[in-house]
Amino acid sequence: MDTNNKYLEKISSEPDICRGKPCIKGTRIPVYMIISLLAQGETVENIIKDYPSLTTEDITASLFYAARLCEFEAYAL
DSSP: OOHHHHHHTTEEOOTTSGGGOOEETTSOOBHHHHHHHHHTTOOHHHHHHHSTTOOHHHHHHHHHHHHHHHHHOOOOO
8 A cells, every 4th residue: 555545544524524524534633623733833742732632644644635635626815
């Protein structure tokens, strides 16, 4: 299994969990929240401290997911 797929398998989107927003599988922690925290300068260590169910791999998976969205989507800002 290539690394990208390994990380992307950690993300799930279920209609009855967080209104279908992509989350870390097995949690109700949405990917957008993790990306937002990183964008605001929060460290991986502090995010894990605040959300102990997350792992470093989960945060990396969120970054991979966000990168994939940017690869395939175009938005006018």
